[in-house]
Amino acid sequence: MPHDAPSPSERAGVRLVILGAGESGVGAAILAKQQGFDVFVSDFGAIKEKYQQELKSFNIAFEEKQHSEDLILNASEVIKSPGIADKVSIVKKIKEKGISVISEIEFAGRYTQAKLICITGSNGKSTTTMLTYHILKQAGFNVGLAGNIGNSFARQVAQENFDHYVIELSSFMLDDMYRFKADVAVLLNITPDHLDRYGYEMSNYVKSKFRVVQNQTAADHFIYCDDDPEIKAFMATADIKSQKHPFSIEHEVENGAFLKSDKIMINLSNSDQFDMTINDLALQGKHNVYNSMASGIVSKMLEIRNESVRESMGNYKNIAHRLEFVANISGITFINDSKATNVNSVWYALESINTDVVLIMGGVDKGNDYSMLLDLVKQKVKAIICLGKDNKAIHDAFEDHVEVMVNTFSAREAVEIAYHLAKKGSTVLLSPACASFDLFSSYEDRGNQFKAAVKEL
Structure with missing residues (x-):
């Protein structure tokens, strides 16, 4: 059974409460119902009509515009939407009772054997996630796209059968992940953002981002920006067990990617050398050289042919509302x-x-x-x-x-x-x-x- 999932007999009658009925919450509810849990969904705001209809079609109990404590505080475990802060009254009460609070990603990870490529960073994570997905899809991989983008991870684990997932992870998602493990973790950069959720302490936010490598072993991979001062400072003292793949536009690196005479060079121990002129990238600008390097390392780690990677990096169309x-x-x-x-x-x-x-x-x-x-x-x-x-x-x-x-x-x-x-x-x-x-x-x-x-x- 993958990722610490309880057995079917252990799930029967176990009450799972889901806070938040957006895409993430409803996806988690569908997977939980499929896995035999007693599921209840609670949203303090109004639930969109399409999600209400879905919950009804799966015979999942729900409430909106309130949190009924008698229906929530009897949970064995709570799956919390990433948008709900820990300081919210109902979350404090759940934690005071010692009830486990996890993210939808943590929950869904228990029920899949797929390879998980997890991408985080203060900026560029949507673009890098979409580009990586595009390269894998074009290369013929049976791959899903999840996290902050599109259908929720849990929904896809319930209804699809992908071999790989490319998952965009925000720090809020990572905060409620404990036993989940990324096979490939990507950390693009760390700059001040959402500090109101981290006690206005940058170090708390940095630790949150580095949760992307928690539980990784020597068989897993960590791809990171070697030019980012926050990442470098944290790594100087961190004990990271996974194989490290740096990328840089400032200096040459080993077992990673770097810039040489306007060419991206990727040198991994497991594959042939890759190079591509930055003028041929679909995504222009310095930040997109970094994003393309990160996606390129993932691609070469998966041994995708150079011609295929070049073609995908050259014909990619950026996501809506991002440049x-x-x-x-x-x-x-x-x-x-x-x-x-x-x-x-x-x-x-x-x-x-x-x-x-x-x-x-x-x-x-x-x-x-x-x-x-x-x-x-x-x-x-x-x-x-x-x-x-x-x-x-x-x-x-x-x-x-x-x-x-x-x-x-x-x-x-x-x-x-x-x-x-x-x-x-x-x-x-x-x-x-x-x-x-x-x-x-x-x-x-x-x-x-x-x-x-x-x-x-």
Whole structure:
């Protein structure tokens, strides 16, 4: 039986409570029901109609807009949505009772024998996960895509039969994972993000990210950025048992990937040498060289042919809302980077653009420190258009460094003003650095409204 799963007789009548009825929670409920548990789903908010219908079709009990303690605190184990913080009252009560709280990924990992490729990092993890999945799929692998993207891991374990999974893991998911083991762990970078969930201690956040290698043995693999100061500092004292595969654009490395004369070089002990000119990559910009190196190491570890890896890295299309090309109108390029909800993501976006920029940013500020953007803003940004209800922090950070700053309160207004401010050959970039919930229902909604407004020009 894989990954410490209880036997069928042990599962019968055991009560599993699932907090949160989004894709992750409903997927976990379907797998739990399939495995013979007594399942109950509780969501403090409203449950989407499609998920209610699904729960009913599987005969799974649920409640919405409340957490009934008498129905929750009798659980043997609780599967918690990654979006629910530990400081929430019901979670505190569950833990006070000594009830185990785990993530959907931890739960699903018990019921699959597939090889698990797990990717985390403060930035680039969605792109790297999608690129890795694309390379494996193109090479003919029977592979699933899970985690923060698409159908939940648990749902796929219940309903599919993949040999490999490429899984994007956030720090919130990792926090509730204990016995789960990645066969291949990838750590792209660590920069300040979500520090409100980590007691505003960077060291807590770093430890959370490094949970991606917990339980790994000498038979497993750890792929990491050798240029990242937080990763290097932690590794200097950590006891990591897996085989290490560094990647760097600053120096040559062994058993990993590095940059040499504008070529990515991958040298692994188990495969032939791989090289590819960075100009041939579908994903441009320094950060995407790192992402491509990480995906390339995974590919060569799995002994995918060089021609296949090169072809996939050259024809990949980026995910929606992440440096997504929208249109070129009157010589002005419009880019939707609505998924950039932290400052570091905006840094990556600006770094990858080689023209003058009209930058649209703003929203719900998570206590952002904008100082890291100053040099790039001074070099490239001609105007900043604030899209949000409270733009004081952005004004304080940048009004002395750009020629024009404008406040707007809708995507259409922001796009129309940007179009008039931009010159031929420049780029209008939506890269907010903030959450979307002041004016939009989600970063996807913000990105879609931006795209619709561009198409109306």
